[in-house]
Amino acid sequence: MSELWMMIGKRLLYGLLTLFIVSVIIFGASEMLPGDQAQALLGQSATPETLAALREQLGLNDPAPVRYWNWLAGAMSGDFGISTSNQRPIADLISGRLYNTMFLALYAATLAVPLSLVLGLLAALWRNSIFDRVANASALTSISFPEFFVAYILIVWLAQGGHFTSLARIRENTTFVQRLDMTFLPALTLTLVVTAHMMRMTRAAIINLMASPYIEMARLKGLSPLRVVLRHALPNALAPIITVVALNLAYLITGVVAVEVVFTYPGLGQLMVNSVADRDMPVVQAISLIFASAYVLLNLLADVLSTLSNPRLRHRR
Amino acid sequence: MTDAPLLEMTDIHIEGRTGDDWVPIIKGVDLTLQRGEVLGLIGESGAGKSTLGLAAMGFTRDGCRISGGKVMFDGIDLLASSVGTRRDLRGSRIAYVAQSAAASFNPAHRLIDQYTETPVVHGVMPRAEAEADAVELYRRMQLPNPEEIGFRYPHQVSGGQLQRAMTAMAMACRPDLIIFDEPTTALDVTTQIEVLSAIRDIVAQFDTAAIYITHDLAVVAQMADRIKVLLRGDEVEEAPTREMLAAPKEDYTKTLWAVRSHQRAVQPAARGVPLVELRGITAGYGRVPVLKDVSFEIHKRRTVAVVGESGSGKSTAARVLTGLLVPSAGEVLFEGEPLPPDFRKRSREQLRQAQMIYQSADTSLNPKLRLRALIGRPAQMYLGLQGAALDERVRHLLNLIELEPDEYIDRLPSELSGGQKQRVGIARALAAEPKFIICDEVTSALDQIVAEGILNLLDRLQAEFDLAYMFITHDIATVRAIADDVVVMQSGKVVEQGEKADVLSPPHDPYTELLLSSVPEMDPDWLTRLLKERADIADG
Numbered sequence: 001m002s003e004l005w006m007m008i009g010k011r012l013l014y015g016l017l018t019l020f021i022v023s024v025i026i027f028g029a030s031e032m033l034p035g036d037q038a039q040a041l042l043g044q045s046a047t048p049e050t051l052a053a054l055r056e057q058l059g060l061n062d063p064a065p066v067r068y069w070n071w072l073a074g075a076m077s078g079d080f081g082i083s084t085s086n087q088r089p090i091a092d093l094i095s096g097r098l099y100n101t102m103f104l105a106l107y108a109a110t111l112a113v114p115l116s117l118v119l120g121l122l123a124a125l126w127r128n129s130i131f132d133r134v135a136n137a138s139a140l141t142s143i144s145f146p147e148f149f150v151a152y153i154l155i156v157w158l159a160q161g162g163h164f165t166s167l168a169r170i171r172e173n174t175t176f177v178q179r180l181d182m183t184f185l186p187a188l189t190l191t192l193v194v195t196a197h198m199m200r201m202t203r204a205a206i207i208n209l210m211a212s213p214y215i216e217m218a219r220l221k222g223l224s225p226l227r228v229v230l231r232h233a234l235p236n237a238l239a240p241i242i243t244v245v246a247l248n249l250a251y252l253i254t255g256v257v258a259v260e261v262v263f264t265y266p267g268l269g270q271l272m273v274n275s276v277a278d279r280d281m282p283v284v285q286a287i288s289l290i291f292a293s294a295y296v297l298l299n300l301l302a303d304v305l306s307t308l309s310n311p312r313l314r315h316r317r
Numbered sequence: 318m319t320d321a322p323l324l325e326m327t328d329i330h331i332e333g334r335t336g337d338d339w340v341p342i343i344k345g346v347d348l349t350l351q352r353g354e355v356l357g358l359i360g361e362s363g364a365g366k367s368t369l370g371l372a373a374m375g376f377t378r379d380g381c382r383i384s385g386g387k388v389m390f391d392g393i394d395l396l397a398s399s400v401g402t403r404r405d406l407r408g409s410r411i412a413y414v415a416q417s418a419a420a421s422f423n424p425a426h427r428l429i430d431q432y433t434e435t436p437v438v439h440g441v442m443p444r445a446e447a448e449a450d451a452v453e454l455y456r457r458m459q460l461p462n463p464e465e466i467g468f469r470y471p472h473q474v475s476g477g478q479l480q481r482a483m484t485a486m487a488m489a490c491r492p493d494l495i496i497f498d499e500p501t502t503a504l505d506v507t508t509q510i511e512v513l514s515a516i517r518d519i520v521a522q523f524d525t526a527a528i529y530i531t532h533d534l535a536v537v538a539q540m541a542d543r544i545k546v547l548l549r550g551d552e553v554e555e556a557p558t559r560e561m562l563a564a565p566k567e568d569y570t571k572t573l574w575a576v577r578s579h580q581r582a583v584q585p586a587a588r589g590v591p592l593v594e595l596r597g598i599t600a601g602y603g604r605v606p607v608l609k610d611v612s613f614e615i616h617k618r619r620t621v622a623v624v625g626e627s628g629s630g631k632s633t634a635a636r637v638l639t640g641l642l643v644p645s646a647g648e649v650l651f652e653g654e655p656l657p658p659d660f661r662k663r664s665r666e667q668l669r670q671a672q673m674i675y676q677s678a679d680t681s682l683n684p685k686l687r688l689r690a691l692i693g694r695p696a697q698m699y700l701g702l703q704g705a706a707l708d709e710r711v712r713h714l715l716n717l718i719e720l721e722p723d724e725y726i727d728r729l730p731s732e733l734s735g736g737q738k739q740r741v742g743i744a745r746a747l748a749a750e751p752k753f754i755i756c757d758e759v760t761s762a763l764d765q766i767v768a769e770g771i772l773n774l775l776d777r778l779q780a781e782f783d784l785a786y787m788f789i790t791h792d793i794a795t796v797r798a799i800a801d802d803v804v805v806m807q808s809g810k811v812v813e814q815g816e817k818a819d820v821l822s823p824p825h826d827p828y829t830e831l832l833l834s835s836v837p838e839m840d841p842d843w844l845t846r847l848l849k850e851r852a853d854i855a856d857g
Contacts, residue, residue, distance in 0.1 A: 211379070213420040220376060221435045222407035231434075235425035311425055311470045 004313060008304050015300040022292040023075075027068045030281045036060055040084040040279060071285070080286035085278040090286050094268065098290065100170060101267040104183055105252035108190035112252075113245055116195040120202025120241075125229050127207060136203075139196035151189045151262040158185060168265040186263045190256060194248040201244040205237035239306035246302030253298075254291040323391055323493055323526050324350040324373060330385035331368055331377065331550075342368050342381065344550045352493065353524040357541030357558065359531055359573075361764035362735075364547040366530045370496045373528060374411045375403045391493065409439040412487035416499040418479035422471035429467030432486045441490045454485040457522070458515045476627075477508035481515050488519060494526045501536060505626035505791060506835040513539060513837075514848055532764065534573060535837035538562055539844040546570050558841055572766065574839075590653045592617045592785045593638065593671070593753055598647035600637050607633045608644070609809045615753065615802075618779065620786040622800035622817075624793065624832070630809040631789045635755045638787070639671060651753075669699040672746035676758035678738035682730040688715070688741060689726050695748040714744040718774060736767035743774065747782070757789045772799055793836045797821065805829050 038054040039046070055061055059070065074081060080090035119139070123132045142150060159166035168182045206229060209215060218232040219225075257269035268287055275283035307313055331343035343365045350356050358366045371377060375388055375395035388395040390411065395403060407413075412435075415421035423431060433447040442450065448467070455463035458481040471479060480500055487495050500516065501509040517540060520527050529540045537544055537558075544561045546553040546569070554567045565571050591614035601607040608630045615621045623631045636642040638649055640660030649656045651670060657663050672695075675681035682691060693711045696702045702710050712722035718740040730738055739759060746754050756775065760768035776799065778784060788799055796803060796817070803820040805813040805828065813826040820829065834847060 213415055213417060214423040216378070217413070217415055217421040218423070220371075220374060220407055220413040221438075222404045222409060223434070223438055224404065227438070231426075232423050236423070312472050315470050315473060 004307070007307060007313070011300055011303050011307075015296050019293060019296050022296070023072055023289060024068070026285050026288045026292070027071060030285055031064060033279075033281065035279070037084055037282065040281070041082075041087070075286065075289060081282040083275075083280055083283050085275070085280040085283075090283055093271070093283065094286060094290070097266055097268050097271050100265065101253060101256070101269070103179070104186055104190070104256065104265065104267060105249065107180070107183055107187040108194070108252050109249055111187060112191040112194050112248070113198065115191065116198035117202055117241070119195070120199040121206065121229060121234070123199065123203040124206035124210070124233070125225055127203075127210075132203075135199065139199050142192040143196035147189060147193055147256075147258045148262050150192050151185070151259055154185050154189055155262075158188075166263065168263040170266060183263075183265065186256075186259050186265055189259050189262075190252055194251060198241075198244055198248055202237070202241050205240040206233045209233045209236055235309070238309035242302045242305045242309065243299075246298040250295045250298045253294045321392070322349045323352045323354075324348070325389040326369075326373060326386065327389075328386045329369065329372055329383065329388070331365070331372060332382055332384045333368075334380045334382075339382070339384070341384075342550050343372070345386070346547070346550070346552050348373070348528075348545065350494070350526050350528065353526055354543070355520060355527045355529055355541045357529045357531065357537035357544040358547060359534060359537050359544060360547035360553075361532060361766070363549070365550040366532075366547055367498050369547070370498055370528050370530050371413075373494070373496060374407055374413065376407070405439065408435040408492075409441060409490040410492050411494045411496070412490070412492040414480075414483050414487045414495060414497045414500050417503050418483040418500075419471065419476055419503070421483065422479060424471055427468055427470055428474065428482050428486075432467060432482075432489055435486065435489045439490060447489065450489070451485065454488055454519075455482065457519055458482070458485045459511065460485075475508075477504050477512055480504060480512050484512075484516055484519065488523065488525070491523055492525065494528070495520070497527055497529045499531050502531065502533070506793070506837075507626065507831055509536075509837070510835050510844070510847070513844060516540070517844070533837065535839050535843070538839050538841045539837060546573070562839055562841065589616075591615060591650075592652060593787070594650040594653075595634065595638065596648050596650060598634070598637055598644045598649070600633060600642055600644035600647075602642075606645070607809050608637065610647070611806075611809070611811055612647075613804045613811060613814055615785050615787055617752070617785055618783050619801040620779065620788055620799055621802045621804060622788045622790060622796040623804045623806060624790060624796055625806035626791060626832075628808070629806040631791075631806055632757060633809075634806075635673070635757055635787065635789060638755065639673060665699065669749045670751050671753045671755065672749050672751040673755045673757065674739075674742045674746050674759050676761055678730075678735065678742045678762075682738060682741060682745075684730050687727050687729055688720075691730070691741060692744045692748050695745060699749045710748070714748055717747065717778065718744045734767075735763055736770060739763060739767075739771055740774065743771075743778070747778065750782075751784070753785045753787070755787045755789070758791070759788075760795060761790070761792065768795075775799070793833060805832065 036055070037058060038051050038060055042051060042054060059067060062070075071081070078091050080094070082088070083090050083093055086093075119135050123135050126132050145153075155166045158164050164184050165182055166185065168186055170179060170182065174182070210233060215228060215232055218228045223232075254269075256267060257273055259265070260267040260270045261273075268290065272284065272287045275287070326346070326348040328345050328347060329343050330341065330345055332339040333342045334340075346369060348356070348369070358370065360366050368377070368381065372383055372388065373390075375398070377383055383396060386396070390406065393402065393406070395406070422428065429448060429451050432451045433444050436442045436447040436450075437444050441447075451467050452463050455466055460466050460478055460481055466474065466478070466482070474482065484500070497516065501512050504512060513536065519525075529537060531537050541558050543555060543557050545555040546567070548569055553569050554561075554565070556566075561570070562574075565574055593615040594613075596612050598608050598611045599606055611630070611634060613621065613623075623634060625631050633642065637644050640649075640656065640658060640663055643658045649658065651667065656667055660668065689708075689711055692714050693702075693707050696710045696714075697707055700710075711726060715722040715725055720737060720740060725733075730741070733741065742759070759775075760771055763771065772795070775786065779786060786799075788795075790796060800817045803814065803817050804811055805820065805826065807828050812828045813820055821833065825833065837843060
């Protein structure tokens with residue numbers, strides 16, 4: 001058992017190392033851009049004197065490693081600095097939107113993950129049947145359309161009929177139920193986008209195992225096909241499924257800009273795009289770091305869970 | 318009880334799909350089995366033994382279909398019955414024991430969970446009762462710690478124990494019929510005996526009928542009441558075991574019986590500086606030593622057979638010789654000169670002198686290369702041959718391994734039979750013009766007649782090119798056929814070595830004795846006698 005914890009500890013260390021490297025890259029990349037924070041805050045008309053004073057005040061004259069360290073230390077304690085476009089603390093700017101993004105991602109995931117697992121299992125069970133073909137074809141169709149297109153189609157179909165609202169304008173006082181209702185269409189759009197990948201991986205992982213001797217053995221024990229798939233194939237197919245689910249969850253957190261824009265949903269993606277347009281580097285840095293952490297953490301989690309799903313590693317000789 | 322047979326298969330035809338065509342695998346075979354009777358089904362690989370065995374359960378593998386015939390099991394027409402009826406019979410009244418228990422147990426579940434699944438799903442007994450029953454059957458199968466072995470995962474249990482646990486699992490519902498599909502083929506000879514005797518006892522205790530599939534005549538002689546011989550999907554002949562052993566009627570059966578005939582002329586005694594020498598080698602993976610102070614010599618023109626069970630360190634010794642594994646102590650000498658322990662530090666000339674032939678020609682030949690490139694590449698790399706000279710060399714090598722160059726030079730490995738692939742492996746080793754070849758279980762995956770051809774070829778090439786062989790094997794019959802000297806290994810140590818005649822004739826080291834006495838003999842009373850002898854010794 002201790003070896004297992006060693007392995008998990010090692011993965012954690014690698015995860016932290018990856019995050020550190022990513023933070024260096026994010027910081028370095030914005031360093032390379034022309035102009036600095038003082039210039040951005042004061043605008044083109046600022047005098048050299050005021051610029052110099054502000055630079056002094058913000059510590060912009062310190063060498064890069066020191067500034068990097070200060071930035072990282074701040075970010076660790078939740079202080080990402082000040083937005084250059086509206087002079088507000090970035091932490092305030094982000095926190096509400098981070099919640100919105102996580103809410104939508106979780107909402108979509110609770111729809112998409114069970115759906116794709118069940119579809120994938122059934123497609124593997126009834127391989128090459130009509131069901132399999134239809135499920136595959138529709139999943140592929142929905143993944144092949146651009147997200148915004150899927151979103152507009154859903155709006156035309158569902159919102160025009162008055163069933164759901166096409167605008168997800170969340171406010172402070174929106175209740176949880178209202179929120180679920182308002183974000184249903186964006187969540188459905190995202191579900192359609194990510195289901196194909198997870199479903200096909202589930203199907204492939206299970207079919208891949210169906211030729212193994214222990215599956216033949218299970219069939220020769222007179223077990224029903226459903227039991228063979230659920231009890232004998234699925235536990236051994238978990239590792240690839242977990243990995244692809246984690247990848248898609250990360251995508252749901254970081255890749256939803258188009259959907260946020262279509263539904264005017266106040267999430268991180270929108271803020272990121274706006275900040276890039278405004279050259280608001282501190283905000284871009286903060287969001288990049290959050291997105292990178294989401295990827296690293298989810299992949300780390302997937303690694304650990306797939307390791308745990310392997311009985312050879314869980315139960316040593 | 319009626320006198321009707323338990324199982325009656327008539328005029329069975331089975332086809333397998335290759336591309337768009339259906340090719341016959343079983344061509345009209347009949348099979349009858351009485352209650353409590355054991356039928357041995359033998360033949361070479363590809364003869365259709367497993368296919369026929371599975372058909373007795375009304376089952377075919379993917380890509381196969383039963384295209385004709387009738388399977389009557391205890392009055393039920395299996396092929397005409399519903400999927401549900403067949404499913405109810407499988408596991409409960411007809412059970413299956415697979416060749417590799419290690420692959421056929423689900424790695425994700427404990428043994429006892431897999432055991433109880435069948436009786437619980439078929440409604441034979443509740444889970445708690447099934448668990449108690451499992452312990453009882455584990456005990457009868459002579460498994461160590463029957464109380465708790467079921468609570469282990471398959472990877473925590475040895476191969477021989479798994480095979481017995483699988484037999485116990487097949488017994489869970491006390492079926493009327495068990496299909497044993499080569500249950501001991503993957504096991505070492507000493508383990509095989511335990512499994513064979515456990516299977517034989519339990520089949521007799523419960524009066525279970527069985528179809529015992531194997532390619533090993535000596536094994537089937539111990540297990541079966543009757544023997545049926547198959548060849549390429551056709552029945553050759555069938556007779557009670559003793560009758561068949563005493564007087565096989567058909568020519569094919571006679572060749573099976575007579576196959577272990579390869580005899581090697583006695584070579585002059587070794588002298589002078591050995592060609593290859595391992596001196597005090599200790600090596601392992603990680604911190605666990607696999608070889609402990611291993612020394613032996615291989616002389617020019619001689620064949621040294623390295624024998625031992627799986628895990629004894631035979632292949633590791635070969636890896637040290639070739640420099641793939643750097644030993645922690647000891648050295649490898651070639652013609653008296655020490656070789657660098659790491660193959661990366663050896664000169665091309667040093668590398669050229671020692672070549673390898675692998676057990677599985679299927680996986681050791683690049684499937685994308687034609688024979689021209691497969692055999693030509695070492696000749697090009699070591700000898701610098703190009704163009705017409707290279708072509709000439711490859712053709713010459715193909716002639717040596719008795720494959721017609723014009724016909725074979727542009728073939729892919731997938732267009733060859735198993736024996737032909739192994740011949741290509743030999744040609745590839747020869748292409749470098751080595752003085753020494755390591756043959757790692759080169760005949761284990763082959764049928765006896767094909768293996769015989771390979772051994773003859775190796776023998777001829779040895780005489781022609783003055784080669785020395787290190788022949789790694791677990792099969793004593795092969796050792797008798799090909800070796801000059803024998804090195805017996807057990808758990809990483811050399812327990813005995815010397816000239817074949819000395820090692821294989823008494824007095825023996827106790828382990829060599831165990832190994833030799835465990836090799837099944839054709840005599841149907843061999844197993845009974847051996848077990849009695851061993852019991853007598855144990856009783857003092």
